[in-house]
Amino acid sequence: MTLTLAQLQRGQKAIIEDFNVDLIPLKLLEMGCLPGNEVELLQVAPFGDPLYITVNDSHVAIRLETAKEITISIIKENHL
Known part of the structure; x- marks a missing residue:
């Protein structure tokens, strides 16, 4: 089962695996929302x-x- 950022629970941490670059705003990419980075x-x-x-x-x-x-x-x- 593929998990998405929308399914993350409050306080959970994850590693960004992949996304369709055409569907993600450029501003998010510039702020580091890239594969391999940690997100909470x-x-x-x-x-x-x-x-x-x-x-x-x-x-x-x-x-x-x-x-x-x-x-x-x-x-x-x-x-929590």
């Missing part, structure tokens, strides 16, 4: 969109539809 879900806004993440030591708000296009592998389970 910090918070989810009311109604589930947007997601507030940290990637490459930057805090980023990302739309849910964009998060669904980024495949990940979880590296740390949520211990």
